[in-house]
Amino acid sequence: MQFDTKIAVVIRADLEAWQKLNVASFLTSGIAAQFPECIGEPYEDGSGTKYLSLIGQPILIYGADRAALSRALERALARNVTPAVYTEDMFATTHDAANREAVRAVARADLNLVGLAMRAERRVIDKIVDGLKFHT
Numbered sequence: 183m184q185f186d187t188k189i190a191v192v193i194r195a196d197l198e199a200w201q202k203l204n205v206a207s208f209l210t211s212g213i214a215a216q217f218p219e220c221i222g223e224p225y226e227d228g229s230g231t232k233y234l235s236l237i238g239q240p241i242l243i244y245g246a247d248r249a250a251l252s253r254a255l256e257r258a259l260a261r262n263v264t265p266a267v268y269t270e271d272m273f274a275t276t277h278d279a280a281n282r283e284a285v286r287a288v289a290r291a292d293l294n295l296v297g298l299a300m301r302a303e304r305r306v307i308d309k310i311v312d313g314l315k316f317h318t
Contacts, residue, residue: 185239185240185304186303186304187220187239187301187302187303187304187307188242188301188302188303188304188307188308189210189213189220189237189239189240189241189242189299189300189301189307190241190242190243190244190299190300190301190307190310190311191206191209191210191241191242191243191244191297191298191299192243192244192245192246192250192251192254192297192298192299192311192314193205193206193243193244193245193246193296193297193317194245194246194247194248194251194295194296194297195245195246195247195317196247197296201273201296202317205268205296205297206243206297206299208266208268208297209266209267209268209297209298209299210237210241210299211266212266212299213237213241213266213299213300213301214237216264216266216301217301220237220238220239220301221235221236221237221238222235222236222237222238223235242311242316243316243317244311244314244315244316244317245314245315245316245317245318246314248294248295250313250314251295251296251297251298252291252293252295254298254310254311254314255267255290255293255295255298257309257310257312258298258300258302258310261302261306261309261310263300263302263306263307263310264300265298265299265300266298266299266300267285267293267295267297267298268295268296268297268298269284269285269288269293269294269295269296270294270295270296271284271285271287271288271294272284272285272296273296
């Protein structure tokens with residue numbers, strides 16, 4: 183199935199495995215919160231056990247270094263795409279309000295980005311992530 187939109191997550195490649203998984207999880211929750219229409223129907227197995235709904239389209243995950251993450255952020259903002267962000271400072275916080283304060287305390291050019299997630303038209307996302315490779 184071909185979707186009109188694309189979801190892309192960009193994760194800094196030099197993170198520990200647990201950090202990458204944590205960042206990807208938090209960032210995709212931002213997509214789900216901003217775009218509830220991307221959530222599918224609840225699941226149910228053959229025994230009638232109910233399960234939660236999931237995002238109903240593929241999520242493409244790219245690897246990047248710090249410079250490429252900053253470039254992707256600027257490309258997104260230049261195309262009026264509002265991304266979810268995760269900064270290295272957020273690893274030291276313990277709750278959502280502290281996460282927001284950690285981001286608010288730093289100017290955009292100085293953000294120590296470890297991840298971004300965004301959803302937009304396919305062509306727009308392709309331009310934002312141009313040059314990035316899928317995460318390995």
